[in-house]
Amino acid sequence: MDITIQLPDNFQETTIDELLEKDWLVPRKVRHFLRTRKNVMVNGQAVRFHLPVKAGDTLSLHFEQEDYPTPNIHIGDPSLLTILFEDEHLIIVNKPIGMKTHPNEPEERDTLLNQLAGYLTPKGQFPYVVHRLDRETSGCIVFAKNPFVLPIVGQMLEQKKIYRRYQAIVSGKIERPSWTINKSIGRHRHDRRKYVVDPKKGKHAVTHVEKVSYDQQNNQTAVFCTLDTGRTHQIRVHLSNEGFPIVGDPLYGRTSAKRLMLHAYELHLLHPFTKEEIIVQSLPGLW
Known part of the structure; x- marks a missing residue:
């Protein structure tokens, strides 16, 4: 390499x-x-x-082959990709609803990582996971295109140097224009699929919420959410715990919809090498 x-x-x-x-x-x-x-x-x-x-x-x-061994990833269908940004080191794509970010089992072939492998392997490159989105969540997600840049972007994420803005539609009327939810999150005691606010054993989690509009007819509020941390199901758990579950959430919600109304709408970062600002949006979003 x-x-x-x-x-x-x-x-x-x-x-x-x-x-x-x-x-x-x-x-x-x-x-x-x-x-x-x-x-x-x-x-x-x-x-x-x-x-x-x-x-x-x-x-x-x-770099020699033994410095960074080639990962073993099943090849997927690159025609399923929507690329939002790409250069030699990074690729940002739009994750579809219902697609996992990466395989959990070796035989899986239909995740976003597999589709990226199908696109990059003919170029002599491979995708590396920087962060993930839930299967039910759509929108912007960044991958590294080589193992050299991976820890750099991973550290940027940990140091809150990658700005992520989500759209969500929740059940109920939110009155205040904005607020910050700072509550630790841990696994549910009895349902391993779920997470809960857990002040004693949970991990630190911070979500900033901004009200956009209220739909009186359906009793739903549109909000933007930004993250200081990236816990599993963080936005879903925080909003549900506040009494405003996301519409269409099969785990934490009470209303049905065609999809989970959560979308990774916008992503900003400074390129780790060129220091140029990269801003991508996954349009059209939820509204």
């Missing part, structure tokens, strides 16, 4: 060693092989790792 990156104009000078370890999160073993095999070039020249690199420099990295 070969990676070529031109350092952006706002790059702060640092050594190659620090760049690989602290910014690009290359594992120690892989950094050792890059050094001993002289597999890092700066502006076309092999250099020592203690030397500095600066804005405008071009780094070329060559």
Whole structure:
């Protein structure tokens, strides 16, 4: 695997060693092989790792097969994909309703990861899961296209540097224009499919809610939700616990609908290498 990156104009000078370890999160073993095999070039020249690199420099990295083994993913149908953004390192797609993000069993072939494998494998690339959406949720989801960028984007997600905005339609009338739900979430004691607000044993979870409109005829409120954390079923559990279950939710709701009315509408991030702002929307959304 070969990676070529031109350092952006706002790059702060640092050594190659620090760049690989602290910014690009290359594992120690892989950094050792890059050094001993002289597999890092700066502006076309092999250099020592203690030397500095600066804005405008071009780094070329060559990884051997044993550095990052090729994943074994069943090939799916790439015609099912709707691509919202793509470059050498990242791909953002629209996840359809009813499709799992990734397989839970080795024989599964109809998940979004499988469809991406069908699209990327002919190009000599493979998809890597950064985050997930529930099967019933549609919308924007980002995947890494190589194992080199995967931990960088994963850290961005943990550090809240990837902005995710969801549309939801809930049962009931929400009066206040906005509020923050800061309640820990854990597994349901008796139903392993479900999660609950659990102040004692749950994991920290924060959801910001913004009211958009109220449908008096159906007694439903449209809201935007943004996340500080990414717990399983987080928005669904938080809204249901507040007394406003999402319409069409088979686990936490009380009303039926053709689908779960939850959609990952918008996603923002700064590209980890170019530092360009990427903003994608999955249209038309719920309204």
